Amino acid sequence: EAGVAxxxxxxxxxxxxxxxxxxxxISGHATLYWYQQILGQGPKLLIQxxxxxxxxxxxxxxxxxxxxxxxxxxxxxKIQPAKLEDSAVYLCASSLPGTGGTEAFFGQGTRxxxx
Amino acid sequence: GESVGLHLPTLSVQxxxxxxxxxxxxNSASDYxxxxxxxxxxxxxxxxxxxxxxxxRQGQRVTVLLNKTVKHLSLQIAATQPGDxxxxxxxxxxxxxxNKLTFGGGTxxxxxx
Numbered sequence: 285e286a287g288v289a290x291x292x293x294x295x296x297x298x299x300x301x302x303x304x305x306x307x308x309x310i311s312g313h314a315t316l317y318w319y320q321q322i323l324g325q326g327p328k329l330l331i332q333x334x335x336x337x338x339x340x341x342x343x344x345x346x347x348x349x350x351x352x353x354x355x356x357x358x359x360x361x362k363i364q365p366a367k368l369e370d371s372a373v374y375l376c377a378s379s380l381p382g383t384g385g386t387e388a389f390f391g392q393g394t395r396x397x398x399x
Numbered sequence: 400g401e402s403v404g405l406h407l408p409t410l411s412v413q414x415x416x417x418x419x420x421x422x423x424x425x426n427s428a429s430d431y432x433x434x435x436x437x438x439x440x441x442x443x444x445x446x447x448x449x450x451x452x453x454x455x456r457q458g459q460r461v462t463v464l465l466n467k468t469v470k471h472l473s474l475q476i477a478a479t480q481p482g483d484x485x486x487x488x489x490x491x492x493x494x495x496x497x498n499k500l501t502f503g504g505g506t507x508x509x510x511x512x
Binding site for chain 2: 288315317319324325326327328329332334339340375377379381386387388389390391392393
């Protein structure tokens with residue numbers, strides 16, 4: 285079974301530039317999460333989709349971050365303009381919905397460095 | 400707001416000994432509590448979960464204990480191996496919030512040979 289795919293693996297940009305991350309979840313997984321993980325901290329949920337609808341985006345800095353999941357499959361996360369404090373690993377995860385198992389499968393993440 | 404936290408940032412353990420990682424949570428509405436393992440350069444990997452109406456669940460070399468009275472969660476790793484060296488996160492899932500998955504701050508486990 286293919287895992288969650290993310291690209292790019294690494295990205296270095298200057299502050300005030302824009303950047304986009306891409307995620308392809310596991311086939312059939314309706315739930316998709318984007319997390320921000322700052323070095324030494326646990327993942328922080330930015331946005332959660334159920335199919336192509338947003339379930340939770342309460343911690344997404346909407347003045348600069350946006351995300352979409354067209355057709356309920358792939359998703360992109362964008363930052364515009366980037367700030368130094370956005371330097372982090374951005375993790376995408378997917379899971380099956382419902383009351384069953386809680387296993388969320390994570391991609392390897394995109395390491396963003398803002399200089 | 401809801402939070403999931405850990406007591407110990409780093410745990411050093413001798414190979415072959417048992418490891419215990421602790422976690423405190425605050426959201427009583429969570430229906431599942433989960434442990435994840437994260438190795439360097441990789442995304443978190445599911446280890447084991449426990450439903451909120453249970454006290455204990457065992458897996459292969461791992462046991463999770465849940466104490467709802469004091470809102471405490473622990474992960475026990477038996478006969479710790481070098482491959483267990485990683486950062487461990489507890490997380491909680493709230494079904495009523497659309498299966499929102501919230502992570503704590505993590506504990507680094509270092510296994511000494």
